[in-house]
Amino acid sequence: MTTPIRSNVQALLKSRPSGIPQSEHFEIVTSALPALEAGQLLVRNEFLSVEPAMRGWVNAAANYSDPVAIGSVMRSFAAGVVVASRHPAYAEGDQVMGMLGWQHYAITDGSTLRRKVLERDLSLSLSLGVLGINGVTAFFALTEIGQPRPGDTVVVSTAAGAVGSAVGQIAKIAGCRTVAITGGAAKQQLCLDEFGYDAAVDYKSPTFAADLAHACPQGVDVYYDNTSGEISDAVLRHINKHARIVICGTASVSNWEPWPSGPRVERHLLNKSARMQGFLVWDYEHRYEEAIRKLAPWVRDGSLRYREEILEGIASAPDAIAGLYRGENLGKRLIRLHHD
Amino acid sequence: MTTPIRSNVQALLKSRPSGIPQSEHFEIVTSALPALEAGQLLVRNEFLSVEPAMRGWVNAAANYSDPVAIGSVMRSFAAGVVVASRHPAYAEGDQVMGMLGWQHYAITDGSTLRRKVLERDLSLSLSLGVLGINGVTAFFALTEIGQPRPGDTVVVSTAAGAVGSAVGQIAKIAGCRTVAITGGAAKQQLCLDEFGYDAAVDYKSPTFAADLAHACPQGVDVYYDNTSGEISDAVLRHINKHARIVICGTASVSNWEPWPSGPRVERHLLNKSARMQGFLVWDYEHRYEEAIRKLAPWVRDGSLRYREEILEGIASAPDAIAGLYRGENLGKRLIRLHHD
Numbered sequence: 001m002t003t004p005i006r007s008n009v010q011a012l013l014k015s016r017p018s019g020i021p022q023s024e025h026f027e028i029v030t031s032a033l034p035a036l037e038a039g040q041l042l043v044r045n046e047f048l049s050v051e052p053a054m055r056g057w058v059n060a061a062a063n064y065s066d067p068v069a070i071g072s073v074m075r076s077f078a079a080g081v082v083v084a085s086r087h088p089a090y091a092e093g094d095q096v097m098g099m100l101g102w103q104h105y106a107i108t109d110g111s112t113l114r115r116k117v118l119e120r121d122l123s124l125s126l127s128l129g130v131l132g133i134n135g136v137t138a139f140f141a142l143t144e145i146g147q148p149r150p151g152d153t154v155v156v157s158t159a160a161g162a163v164g165s166a167v168g169q170i171a172k173i174a175g176c177r178t179v180a181i182t183g184g185a186a187k188q189q190l191c192l193d194e195f196g197y198d199a200a201v202d203y204k205s206p207t208f209a210a211d212l213a214h215a216c217p218q219g220v221d222v223y224y225d226n227t228s229g230e231i232s233d234a235v236l237r238h239i240n241k242h243a244r245i246v247i248c249g250t251a252s253v254s255n256w257e258p259w260p261s262g263p264r265v266e267r268h269l270l271n272k273s274a275r276m277q278g279f280l281v282w283d284y285e286h287r288y289e290e291a292i293r294k295l296a297p298w299v300r301d302g303s304l305r306y307r308e309e310i311l312e313g314i315a316s317a318p319d320a321i322a323g324l325y326r327g328e329n330l331g332k333r334l335i336r337l338h339h340d
Numbered sequence: 341m342t343t344p345i346r347s348n349v350q351a352l353l354k355s356r357p358s359g360i361p362q363s364e365h366f367e368i369v370t371s372a373l374p375a376l377e378a379g380q381l382l383v384r385n386e387f388l389s390v391e392p393a394m395r396g397w398v399n400a401a402a403n404y405s406d407p408v409a410i411g412s413v414m415r416s417f418a419a420g421v422v423v424a425s426r427h428p429a430y431a432e433g434d435q436v437m438g439m440l441g442w443q444h445y446a447i448t449d450g451s452t453l454r455r456k457v458l459e460r461d462l463s464l465s466l467s468l469g470v471l472g473i474n475g476v477t478a479f480f481a482l483t484e485i486g487q488p489r490p491g492d493t494v495v496v497s498t499a500a501g502a503v504g505s506a507v508g509q510i511a512k513i514a515g516c517r518t519v520a521i522t523g524g525a526a527k528q529q530l531c532l533d534e535f536g537y538d539a540a541v542d543y544k545s546p547t548f549a550a551d552l553a554h555a556c557p558q559g560v561d562v563y564y565d566n567t568s569g570e571i572s573d574a575v576l577r578h579i580n581k582h583a584r585i586v587i588c589g590t591a592s593v594s595n596w597e598p599w600p601s602g603p604r605v606e607r608h609l610l611n612k613s614a615r616m617q618g619f620l621v622w623d624y625e626h627r628y629e630e631a632i633r634k635l636a637p638w639v640r641d642g643s644l645r646y647r648e649e650i651l652e653g654i655a656s657a658p659d660a661i662a663g664l665y666r667g668e669n670l671g672k673r674l675i676r677l678h679h680d
Contacts, residue, residue, distance in 0.1 A: 228606040247609045261601045266568040269587045269618035276616045278609035 005042070005083065008033045011102035011317040013058055013068045019255040020325045021058050026074065026318035033105055041085040043096055043106045049077035049128040050311075050320040050333040051162070052226075052251050074102040074317070079117060079127045095120065097127040102317050104337055115288065119296055129162050129332035130299060130306040133281055136291040137248065138166035141279035142224060143174075145246045150175030152221035153240075155212075157203075157231050158251055160187040162306075162332035165195045166295075167224045169304050172196050176222070179215045181231055183327050190330060194305055203231050213238065227252040229262065236268045245276040254325065307331025313338050345382070345423065348373045351442035351657040353398055353408045359595040360665045361398050366414060366658035373445055381425040383436055383446045388675040389417035389468040390651075390660040391502070392566075392591055414442040414657070419457060419467045435460065437467040442657050444677055455628065459636055469502050469672035470639060470646040473621055476631040477588065478506035481619035482564060483514075485586045490515030492561035493580075495552075497543075497571050498591055500527040502646075502672035505535045506635075507564045509644050512536050516562070519555045521571055523667050530670060534645055543571050553578065567592040569602065576608045585616040594665065647671025653678050 007030055014027045036042055057075050058068050068075045078100035082090050087110055090096070098113035100106035117127045129135065141163075148154055154171040158164045159180030168178045168191065180191035180200035188200040199215035201208060212234055219240035225232050229252030239245070253260055269276060284291070298304035309329045311320060317335055324333055347370055354367045376382055397415050398408050408415045418440035422430050427450055430436070438453035440446035457467045469475065481503075488494055494511040498504045499520030508518045508531065520531035520540035528540040539555035541548060552574055559580035565572050569592030579585070593600055609616060624631070638644035649669045651660060657675055664673055 225606070228604060232606070247606050250606050250610065253604070253607075256607055259603045259607075262604045263599045264568060264593070264602045265605060265616070266565070266572070266587050266590050266618075267593075267596055267599075269616060270590065270620070271618065273618050273620045273623050275618075276605070276609060278606075278611065278613050278615075280610070280613045283613050 005033055005044075005105060007031065009104045009314055010073045011314055013070055013072060013074055016060055016067070016070060017058060018257065019059070020055055020322055022322045023318040025058070028314060028318070034107065036084055036086050036107060038086050039109050040107050041087040041090045041110065042083050043078075043080040043100055043108065044083045044339060045078040045080040045100055045104060045106060045337055047079045047125045047128055048102050048314070048317065048335040048337065049133070050317075050324060050335060051077075051133070052249055052321075052324055054321050055325070075099060076102050077114075077128050077133055078102070078106065079124045079132075080106070090116075095124055095127075097132060102314065102335075104314065104339055114285075119292075122296070122299065125308060125310070125334055125336075126299065126306070128334060129308060130166055130304060131292055131295055134162040134332060135166050135295045135304075136284065136288055137279070137281045138163050138170055139291040139295060140281065140284045140287065141246050141248050142167050142170050142222070144284075145277045145279055146171075146222040146224060146244050148174045148176045148222050152176045153179060153216050153218050154222040154224065155179045155181060155216065155220050155235055156197075156224045156226075157181045157235070158226040158249070159197060159200065160190050160195065160307075160330065161226065163248060164224070164226055165191070165306065165331075166304065168195050168197050169298075171222070173298065173303055177218070179212075179220075181212070181227075181235070187330065190307070194307065209234050219243075222246070224248060229253055229260075233263050236263075236265060239268060239272050239274050241272050241274075243272055243274040245274065247276060247278045251325065309333050311335045345373055345384075345445060347371065349444045349654055350413045351654055353410055353412060353414055356400055356407070356410060357398055358597065359399070360395055360662055362662045363658040365398070368654060368658070374447065376424055376426045376447065378426050379449050380447050381427040381430045381450065382423050383418075383420040383440055383448065384423045384679060385418040385420040385440055385444060385446060385677055387419045387465045387468055388442050388654070388657065388677065389473070390657075390664060390673040390675060391417075391473070392589055392661075392664055394661050395665070415439060416442050417454075417468050417473060418442070418446065419464045419472075420446070421464075430456075435464055435467075437472060442654065442675075444654065444679055459632075462636070462639065465648060465650070465674055465676075466639065466646070468674060469648060470506055470644060471632055471635055474502040474672060475506050475635045475644075476624065476628055477619070477621045478503050478510055479631040479635060480621065480624045480627065481586050481588050482507050482510050482562070484624075485617045485619055486511075486562040486564060486584050488514045488516045488562050492516045493519060493556055493558050494562040494564065495519045495521060495556065495560050495575055496537075496564045496566070497521045497575070498566040498589070499537060499540065500530050500535065500647075500670065501566065503588060504564070504566055505531070505646065505671075506644065508535050508537050509638075511562070513638065513643055517558070519552075519560075521552070521567075521575070527670065530647070534647065549574050562586070564588060569593055569600075573603050576603075576605060579608060579612050579614050581612050581614075583612055583614040585614065587616060587618040591665070649673050651675045
């Protein structure tokens with residue numbers, strides 16, 4: 001890196017949404033890049049992540065992380081290459097991923113980095129998806145909370161998504177029968193053909209409830225829930241004794257103000273001695289590499305497949321989260337950056 | 341037993357209730373007692389149990405046990421003395437408890453017996469309460485699902501009840517701060533004076549929400565839920581990271597047809613990585629004696645106190661369950677039988 005990089009392009013949070021953030025809540029700005037101080041490194045982001053949880057990061061309601069401040073760079077995972085370093089642990093050319101934000105370049109003291117990406121035989125983008133927060137989430141949430149056993153029926157909502165598709169395949173590797181809940185024929189087909197689900201049902205279909213029952217003749221042992229709402233209500237009616245329900249996301253609820261109501265779950269849990277448990281991947285930060293060591297060989301041998309949907313350029317960022325909630329993506333949504 | 345007993349008095353289920361069973365759903369009948377066959381024994385019931393779960397046993401809805409058939413003896417735990425035996429494992433004078441039904445005498449082949457009651461220094465009635473299903477429920481549900489740690493705040497609904505009062509005291513023995521939720525001043529006082537709760541709040545008070553918040557300045561680590569409904573909704577707003585919610589009963593819901601709605605719990609569980617799990621004591625049948633061995637010394641040394649409310653005579657049986665749901669009892673409700 002002989003020419004110093006002097007300017008940055010960033011997606012800032014302009015105003016605070018209530019519910020799902022839309023284009024108008026962000027603005028793209030060009031700004032000067034400060035010089036590196038001792039202990040800092042400069043990362044050229046190659047891929048930015050887009051994920052449902054980012055809705056929670058920008059809303060004011062008490063959540064599992066402090067909300068992004070108005071006027072600051074949108075918080076996000078990103079993966080990139082170290083282009084300059086005054087940090088003893090990082091050298092130019094290192095691949096890294098971490099909470100680097102929606103911007104072309106990130107200056108960090110290393111505290112926002114999650115890991116060096118050592119799988120150089122695989123695309124760097126995977127460190128944001130199947131070998132990143134999505135895969136790690138799927139792995140720990142399914143194995144630690146879902147505790148799948150051979151022969152179990154595992155039902156997954158948003159089954160074609162970045163997390164869901166990994167869940168289905170990891171459950172399959174564990175010897176389970178897997179049932180996908182997804183929206184529309186294209187995603188159903190993707191679940192069956194690409195992600196190896198044993199059955200796939202469309203929650204948008206008028207026959208959804210009957211289709212689900214038909215797909216789960218032995219009941220449901222593990223429900224991996226990314227949606228909440230009516231989809232979950234339907235699944236809960238089929239849980240087996242000692243079922244495990246993993247609460248990983250609430251994608252079907254567009255707004256928690258006012259807080260939505262639904263059929264009470266207590267009786268289901270009591271009658272079936274069942275368990276419903278929330279999963280936050282942050283709780284497993286210290287075990288991140290353990291998951292990657294499990295997942296990477298499965299990716300290499302083809303038993304864990306993935307889909308990426310790559311948006312081009314930071315200009316696609318402002319609408320990217322809203323698009324997730326419109327259900328328009330097939331696979332892990334990423335933004336590939338184009339540096340001048 | 342030199343004079344053979346020839347007649348029995350039984351409380352039969354006359355018609356199937358929808359919701360809470362009332363007096364009119366039962367009838368008291370006198371019938372002839374058949375002679376003992378080989379392998380059978382005759383138990384003179386001394387105490388009959390009355391508990392909230394019996395509502396579920398008489399309703400038609402799919403539940404965790406088959407409903408009691410119309411015209412048959414009301415299913416219940418009872419404790420008594422063997423008065424005749426043609427069974428090799430039981431002798432006259434043995435104290436036993438088991439699913440002996442609402443009747444003066446029970447003939448059994450032993451399969452309906454849960455245990456011989458060996459604590460002869462204590463009242464036989466305790467085998468139906470604090471040293472019976474209530475104590476065993478409290479012990480395993482709290483320790484296995486609630487997993488209390490010293491310093492945790494443990495909130496208990498129906499805190500003065502047969503299960504709740506034991507939960508509070510076992511949590512106290514485990515080093516927790518205990519908060520009672522109960523109805524009315526008399527039960528509040530009982531919780532504080534008799535069962536050693538650190539605080540007691542009245543769910544019937546207009547200031548309940550504020551009182552609860554005030555009683556839980558450090559939030560809630562374990563919620564032992566016997567009620568469901570609005571009481572639980574209020575508690576969930578205060579749960580801490582990694583909280584455990586034990587679903588042990590749904591006393592505040594008088595009817596599950598139609599299924600009631602309430603604020604969705606998924607977001608609470610997700611934001612706090614919290615767990616909500618149903619508990620059925622039947623799952624711990626094989627560990628019953630293990631609990632009794634823990635509980636009996638606490639009863640003897642006074643660290644586990646209990647209240648009994650004893651109704652006199654089988655004629656009090658038909659209204660006894662309804663009375664529980666009216667909240668009129670203080671302590672474990674039992675029926676003492678008067679044999680002619």
